Amino acid sequence: MTFFGQYDEALSPPERHLVELAREFCEGGFSEAARRARVAGTPFPREWIAAWAAQGMLALQVLPEHGGHGASFTCKVRVAQEVARCSFAAAFCLNNLQGQATRISRAGTDAQRSRLLTGLIDGSILAAPSMSEPGGGSDLGAIATTATRIDGGWVVNGTKDWVTNGTIVDFLSMLVRADENVGLINLLVECGTGASLSREEIPLSGGVSFRLARMTFRDHFVPEWALLGATGNAVGASMAAVNAARVHVAAMAVASLHSALSETVQYCARRQSFGCALLSHQGLQWELAEVSTRLEAANALVFRAAQLVDRGEAAQTAAAQCKKFAVDTAIWGVDQCMRAMGAIGAHDEQGLALQLGEVRLAAYADGTNEMMLDRIGRGLARNYGAPAGVESELKGAEGKA
Amino acid sequence: MTFFGQYDEALSPPERHLVELAREFCEGGFSEAARRARVAGTPFPREWIAAWAAQGMLALQVLPEHGGHGASFTCKVRVAQEVARCSFAAAFCLNNLQGQATRISRAGTDAQRSRLLTGLIDGSILAAPSMSEPGGGSDLGAIATTATRIDGGWVVNGTKDWVTNGTIVDFLSMLVRADENVGLINLLVECGTGASLSREEIPLSGGVSFRLARMTFRDHFVPEWALLGATGNAVGASMAAVNAARVHVAAMAVASLHSALSETVQYCARRQSFGCALLSHQGLQWELAEVSTRLEAANALVFRAAQLVDRGEAAQTAAAQCKKFAVDTAIWGVDQCMRAMGAIGAHDEQGLALQLGEVRLAAYADGTNEMMLDRIGRGLARNYGAPAGVESELKGAEGKA
Amino acid sequence: MTFFGQYDEALSPPERHLVELAREFCEGGFSEAARRARVAGTPFPREWIAAWAAQGMLALQVLPEHGGHGASFTCKVRVAQEVARCSFAAAFCLNNLQGQATRISRAGTDAQRSRLLTGLIDGSILAAPSMSEPGGGSDLGAIATTATRIDGGWVVNGTKDWVTNGTIVDFLSMLVRADENVGLINLLVECGTGASLSREEIPLSGGVSFRLARMTFRDHFVPEWALLGATGNAVGASMAAVNAARVHVAAMAVASLHSALSETVQYCARRQSFGCALLSHQGLQWELAEVSTRLEAANALVFRAAQLVDRGEAAQTAAAQCKKFAVDTAIWGVDQCMRAMGAIGAHDEQGLALQLGEVRLAAYADGTNEMMLDRIGRGLARNYGAPAGVESELKGAEGKA
């Protein structure tokens, strides 16, 4: 059974077909385009977003009644892995777009769906979620961007940071601070071309394909229809989304390592050294065996968590565990692969170093290792049977993902 | 969902009942008896074998037509985990006995079944497998114990080492070297009380409950009916058994760590230090969060491999990966738990140090880490898509598990 | 240059002679006696304390004017390493005794020296330091044992825990809480044979040679002359001593691993497997190469810190770093050695498992890893050049070692 195939049995036949479609898409030119862009130090070409949309992929989890595939989370994870084998950054960005289509389909109002959903599905409207701010990182309590109520909507002031696809998005679903007695709300903010928004690309030499931007709003108008989800529920909805996002990032990190290990094994089976194939040297073989072992463990954690998400069961701890373990494993593992190859492993044409540059950013997406450890730590007493009542005495857990 | 419960859904209702029975057995006195024996430095009392048999547990995987439960491998793994939470060594030994009943039920002849099966099930006959020898470790090619054909059977000469339950077993299923053109065969050797067999207990301070022995045979007679399995197939059968055994050891190591982590979390939630519960200190919380993450990863690998075994799919690599990872994780993890508790973690009454002494022996059972890495390493080219034909060129794989 | 010899050049010729003496002592019967005791599960025989004293070793750091060798701390470390190669526990205990002679010589009053020093040097009086208590671990602020002023001295009430050599000591230098406006003081408490003191041996199967005890005092009288050091200085003196003690424990852990690695390399050079020496297998060779690398790193940290102690420079961070790294390395490394040997590594006669059982206790002595990390962490801002004033704003450091 193939590495990825072992978890595909959980998919329905149409879902398996979608995974197959994604694989073919990557083999059909995208993979090479992503590689060339990386070597050139440019983002992967934007037209591949349209090509991906043309395959129906941005509607992966959109509800069938809205014209989507209604695929399971596990299916989404597998599709993301196929793309991540070519490029972690591209997979991240394509799925980020898809996530916004899903969100409008499932949590949007009719008005929002009629205005945005077709565009989000066909790629003519690009959207991204946005929580982080310059001063606050992942501390939601520190969100300082404000939405002030005016006639017919809000005006938004403040700066959002680390926005994925930020240099090209048309809409943001932004977490902003409304009046004091309302708290945080989610607004679908059209970016437009006016002076009330300025974008600044974030320079990350290894990560240009994330198209990250810092976006500053000054008296930026947002109309009435843009409120996403019920008032009072914005933090909860963001937190729920973040669990799935963590599993998703973990899945892509695993896929990226799988791709690196495959290339490395194949290279080491061909390359001769001291009279035999590199892969025949026991020491090197053991190093790669260790990589494969942790890779399998990471993938097993990913699909365990994905299953919980699909069932609607509590996935906070499982999501944090798989993100922590998969990201650690991928960063360590791709490095091991590069080294096993010798200096050729660092060569741009070979690509592992560049792929590693992208995967490293997984460490920050949807919560750092430190946040994962906090999250897992807060569940220890409950998960390992401490006497009732102890957990609530433990130090602060409020407002953390 | 509880830690172990998450994989129980794969079991049938009768299988879940068996797991429940095992849990109750442990809580009903066995757990405390095992603990006391460990503190005293003696093997767990032998009468618990009879008590376990009286629950029908030695017939766990015996075929229904022979009076057994016919349980799946995944069920066996879960039962073993329940016992291993109390004592890794006891779980190992009880399951070792059970494995012989299963083997006779599934691979024995009618004659063998009629002579042995009832006794193996009710615990009045204790049996163990035996491969290792003093000079050879896990190198089957080096097996030097001979079975010389005589009228009515064989005479056996040689020494077997590291025999589990060796100080008390009545029968061994021994891998021995027959005439040159026959090679290795499996014989069911009755130990008896005569002078043709001497047993020497192997002194392992932390592992007396394994009751390991070195057993030396001198012109020891074995009758005709004792040949187990077809001639020519003995190595293959042993190798197949070893895959399952590795998953099994891994599962017990995981359970042992789960038990240690649970005790540690509970202790640290109670114990005050510098004004608050130990578990409230972020640094310590993160250390235990890391333990729980790897614990989950190890368990996920165990059940992935168990599923392959149950389906009859190729499990060599998966078994080696889960054994490697689970044993590393358990030894490291129990150590982390002990340290988190402070010096009390080393205290006999607390028991973690003694439990760790037993778990450490998992590193040797059914193949060391080094053998696992060789096993995984030999599959790299096939599993990660090297061009066809490469693997067979790689260095030596014959006769290794 | 030999492993240990590389740092001996820092010693004076008489100091080198002392190291040589210690080595000969170990080879001359002590090593075998310690091994046999470990296998038997008993403390090493008490008469070896007298033999060690007879060599003048308990006067190692006693001032020359008091009849001692006045050896440097680096010399003490090297002597301890020679003993720790045979037995970590015995080295720990012998040096603990020696430390009390040194303390009375250097910090005692004339009265204390005239009463105790000869006995502490010739081994007829055994003494130990004592800080920990059942409820408090290493939190000095939680010390609850009281010394109430009465005519002619104090009466002491309370329980001290984890006292090294506690089952045999004649005197304790105890940190106790005097009247409120006095705070903690150090008293030289004669244990005697009366009812005012009860001792309870702490059961640690692997660590009986530490002779650890919990000691409970009820209205135990201590005379006037027993006050050690100036009032108000007791915590400071204890903290200063603890830095040296950490380096010392680290040094012994390193030596214990050196001994394990040496045995393992020699075994693996002899033992044949699959047609050649175990040590010829590249994978195993690399595993042991990694052990040797970290072993050298740990030893280099030890002697860097020892040099700071000898020069009287600030050694808090260096001591914590070498303890953290050496203990982690030793526990991991001895485990690696055991595994490399195969199951024989767990055998009592071979001794590595038993040695590991002792070394594990290094994790608790003079501060756990967690305390080391706190200690190092508190120095980060100062050691890595944060702007002045930042450190003092950082969270609580008072009363911690």
Place this chain on the structure above:
Amino acid sequence: MTFFGQYDEALSPPERHLVELAREFCEGGFSEAARRARVAGTPFPREWIAAWAAQGMLALQVLPEHGGHGASFTCKVRVAQEVARCSFAAAFCLNNLQGQATRISRAGTDAQRSRLLTGLIDGSILAAPSMSEPGGGSDLGAIATTATRIDGGWVVNGTKDWVTNGTIVDFLSMLVRADENVGLINLLVECGTGASLSREEIPLSGGVSFRLARMTFRDHFVPEWALLGATGNAVGASMAAVNAARVHVAAMAVASLHSALSETVQYCARRQSFGCALLSHQGLQWELAEVSTRLEAANALVFRAAQLVDRGEAAQTAAAQCKKFAVDTAIWGVDQCMRAMGAIGAHDEQGLALQLGEVRLAAYADGTNEMMLDRIGRGLARNYGAPAGVESELKGAEGKA
């Protein structure tokens, strides 16, 4: 005592002055220039080579009688660390140039010195060593570049790979294969501008400052005077040089991590999160404490090995150990630092990710981890006291560094 200062006491006052000069050089504009070049993805500007030479730094180890400083190896290491704190790649390249001046001074003929030494010192002649070839990596037995004897010299044919400063060097000291009965020799090959040499820059996105090139020679003439060192001694001389080079690379990797840790600690002391400085969070503090511990251990190994080199003692094992440990620690440690900062750690302006890109290449320079493990492994039997004669039986060691 400062981190680096702790080993400066081993230097003479003039040597300390050289270290000080290097520090001032870096602070005086070079540091900022190197940073800007990294962000721009270009090599650091070539004029800094001349500036460095103008400080006399390329004569660091040139013999005093040839106009150099005659500095010790330990001094060279400290100077390299000062530069590596700004840029690992620049430090590597400047010291590579310096090494050629040293070599000609110490091992060259009068003719070679009179032709080259002034230029090598003032930076008007740039030279590099060259061993690796496309097919062979570090396997000297596989060197295929030939030097065929003709009247007045040799003609050289073949390709050298991974040449440091390869895009700009004027001379190579090349290891080439002469006639069969001569074997490998070292030639000082002038590169010139003719058609007999073509250079191809090696694309390494993160490592352009190494200016690596593949250089192909076709019937390239080399005159008589260019033979460096005695015939028959070329491999030996290359191997001796490689030990020092490994220590040197290790030292620079350590310095690079020191720089990263300093920046991180300072950032985390300033940055607020959840109401206090990041550095006040115990978990993060412990992570950085662990980094600092391993950093100190790596540095201690570096200076232990440097001392052996300076004394002319056997340094093969010590050099391999410090390279292995320092490179592992630096790659892991800079990654930890980047993560501790949160996403800002990946930002180009911050620079850690770009610095890590350079440090990663330390893994390949002067021998990979795998070669280090082989080297250390081959010394195990000798260093840990196996019975005499065992080592020579162990598997192949010839022709390996």
